[in-house]
Amino acid sequence: MKDKKKPLILITNDDGIKAGGLVALVEIAKKIGEVVVVVPNESYSAMSHAITVKHPLYVKEIKHKKSVTLYKVTGTPVDCIKLAINKLLDRKPDVVVSGINHGSNSSVSIHYSGTMGAAREGAINGIPAIGFSLLSHSYDADFSHTKPYVKKILKYVLANGLPEGTYLNVNIPKESDLKGLKVCRQAKGKWVEELIEREDPRKRKYYWLTGYFKNFEPDATDTDEYALGNGYVSLVPCTIDTTDYQHYDILKNIENELQV
Amino acid sequence: MKDKKKPLILITNDDGIKAGGLVALVEIAKKIGEVVVVVPNESYSAMSHAITVKHPLYVKEIKHKKSVTLYKVTGTPVDCIKLAINKLLDRKPDVVVSGINHGSNSSVSIHYSGTMGAAREGAINGIPAIGFSLLSHSYDADFSHTKPYVKKILKYVLANGLPEGTYLNVNIPKESDLKGLKVCRQAKGKWVEELIEREDPRKRKYYWLTGYFKNFEPDATDTDEYALGNGYVSLVPCTIDTTDYQHYDILKNIENELQV
Numbered sequence: 001m002k003d004k005k006k007p008l009i010l011i012t013n014d015d016g017i018k019a020g021g022l023v024a025l026v027e028i029a030k031k032i033g034e035v036v037v038v039v040p041n042e043s044y045s046a047m048s049h050a051i052t053v054k055h056p057l058y059v060k061e062i063k064h065k066k067s068v069t070l071y072k073v074t075g076t077p078v079d080c081i082k083l084a085i086n087k088l089l090d091r092k093p094d095v096v097v098s099g100i101n102h103g104s105n106s107s108v109s110i111h112y113s114g115t116m117g118a119a120r121e122g123a124i125n126g127i128p129a130i131g132f133s134l135l136s137h138s139y140d141a142d143f144s145h146t147k148p149y150v151k152k153i154l155k156y157v158l159a160n161g162l163p164e165g166t167y168l169n170v171n172i173p174k175e176s177d178l179k180g181l182k183v184c185r186q187a188k189g190k191w192v193e194e195l196i197e198r199e200d201p202r203k204r205k206y207y208w209l210t211g212y213f214k215n216f217e218p219d220a221t222d223t224d225e226y227a228l229g230n231g232y233v234s235l236v237p238c239t240i241d242t243t244d245y246q247h248y249d250i251l252k253n254i255e256n257e258l259q260v
Numbered sequence: 261m262k263d264k265k266k267p268l269i270l271i272t273n274d275d276g277i278k279a280g281g282l283v284a285l286v287e288i289a290k291k292i293g294e295v296v297v298v299v300p301n302e303s304y305s306a307m308s309h310a311i312t313v314k315h316p317l318y319v320k321e322i323k324h325k326k327s328v329t330l331y332k333v334t335g336t337p338v339d340c341i342k343l344a345i346n347k348l349l350d351r352k353p354d355v356v357v358s359g360i361n362h363g364s365n366s367s368v369s370i371h372y373s374g375t376m377g378a379a380r381e382g383a384i385n386g387i388p389a390i391g392f393s394l395l396s397h398s399y400d401a402d403f404s405h406t407k408p409y410v411k412k413i414l415k416y417v418l419a420n421g422l423p424e425g426t427y428l429n430v431n432i433p434k435e436s437d438l439k440g441l442k443v444c445r446q447a448k449g450k451w452v453e454e455l456i457e458r459e460d461p462r463k464r465k466y467y468w469l470t471g472y473f474k475n476f477e478p479d480a481t482d483t484d485e486y487a488l489g490n491g492y493v494s495l496v497p498c499t500i501d502t503t504d505y506q507h508y509d510i511l512k513n514i515e516n517e518l519q520v
Contacts, residue, residue: 045313046310046313047308048307048308048310048311048338048377049308049309049371049372050307050308050372051306051469052306052469053306053469054305056466056467056468057467057469058464058465058466058467059465059467079469082453083455083467086454087457110502111309111377111502112310112311114310117308117371120371124368124371125450126450149520152518152519152520156517162507163506163507164448165448166507169502180519180520181520183508183512183518185501185503185505186501186502186503188424190384190385190386193345193346194346195346195347204318205319206316206317207317207319207343208316208317209312209313209317209339209342236502236503236508237504237508237511238504239504239507240368240371241445242429242446242496242499242502243445243446244425244497244498244499247423247497248496251497255441258416258441258495259440260408260440260441
């Protein structure tokens with residue numbers, strides 16, 4: 001019999017089952033509640049909010065211990081959340097936690113991120129959700145300095161909940177001497193692409209997507225980019241509502257001009 | 261020599277190069293400007309804002325006529341926009357147009373949609389962008405009634421632009437007797453999943469994602485769901501900024517409680 005009094009923490013990631021960030025997250029979560037981990041069976045970077053509609057999904061239960069159950073799914077992080085909520089869990093999770101991602105998901109990177117897709121899917125399903133990311137892509141990255149913040153934020157969300165449709169995007173610098181946490185807004189910026197052009201053995205040209213992030217507002221002090229660049233953990237509350245309400249008012253006023 | 265005075269219209273979709281929605285869109289666009297079509301080489305449903313990072317991208321130029329150039333890419337709709345902007349085009353497009361999708365992308369479906377991912381990528385790159393969708397998944401769907409609206413909105417955006425970071429999510433009912441267009445906000449709702457469970461010949465269980473959309477606010481009259489359910493085209497102005505500013509204020513006030 002599972003202990004129904006403990007909060008149920010649903011965890012996923014997009015770096016695979018052995019990723020250090022996942023291990024660190026599970027270590028924290030299992031001290032706080034009952035943990036179910038449902039992850040893609042392979043590393044699935046940059047899958048955003050994608051779901052699998054062309055192929056069926058297979059699920060494999062890997063481990064079932066007292067406080068941690070582990071499943072692997074042949075799908076995306078968002079697929080994992082959908083399967084967990086609708087098939088694998090016997091009750092609604094109290095929180096969805098995604099990560100800890102190996103690599104930043106600040107600013108517009110949230111749109112490409114499978115880690116944040118999974119958190120957003122939690123919010124769409126009315127479950128408080130958090131995505132955590134460390135600013136290091138290294139497979140061997142050290143997550144020890146992230147743990148006090150992950151624990152603090154997870155406990156805060158379990159105690160206080162989040163409004164319907166809100167989820168948190170938390171990014172953590174790789175340096176261990178953190179100055180604290182800042183509640184931020186998403187910085188304006190973009191990935192400046194530098195496509196690498198090569199030729200394969202059959203003389204066909206191909207391209208690799210690569211690039212660097214450019215912050216469009218380096219002087220603003222209320223953004224996630226500012227916080228991260230100055231030794232702080234960034235926490236951006238995000239909404240599943242994409243409506244641009246400022247421009248809504250403008251377009252609503254000229255609605256007549258758009259009729260045919 | 262290309263005519264530099266005509267607006268440059270970059271088009272993509274996620275239904276493949278022969279989809280009726282793409283053909284309809286190109287027919288309209290080529291009367292308005294120079295058209296470059298860059299599409300995935302296969303149908304890529306529900307790819308959201310995913311990009312390809314594990315494999316290189318191949319590009320094939322299919323057709324080069326006076327006013328329409330056509331490329332196929334071995335990637336996602338967002339990959340297509342990135343490649344077009346950074347490699348294939350000799351100038352910045354005046355507008356990115358995605359679709360016309362075969363199937364609705366209203367309410368939260370925007371998050372799963374590759375069509376809307378491509379439009380969002382345009383906005384991230386500072387290009388006015390529009391995603392069009394028809395509320396029919398049929399391959400043979402009739403798009404003739406969509407054309408006056410697509411033309412009207414495309415011309416409006418070319419003439420007036422959109423604010424930095426704003427893009428438009430336009431959905432069109434499948435019935436031809438449209439009552440007009442409504443500027444809307446994104447409805448609150450979600451996909452209620454009904455995973456189909458089956459067994460393969462090797463006795464392994466597998467699941468298909470399926471389900472139906474549930475509108476959480478059926479009585480609200482300012483949502484895209486209301487407009488579409490009442491015979492109107494819905495136009496939602498969307499923003500790439502995911503920040504939840506209401507909850508930002510609340511969390512900013514208790515920032516001290518989140519320090520470790």
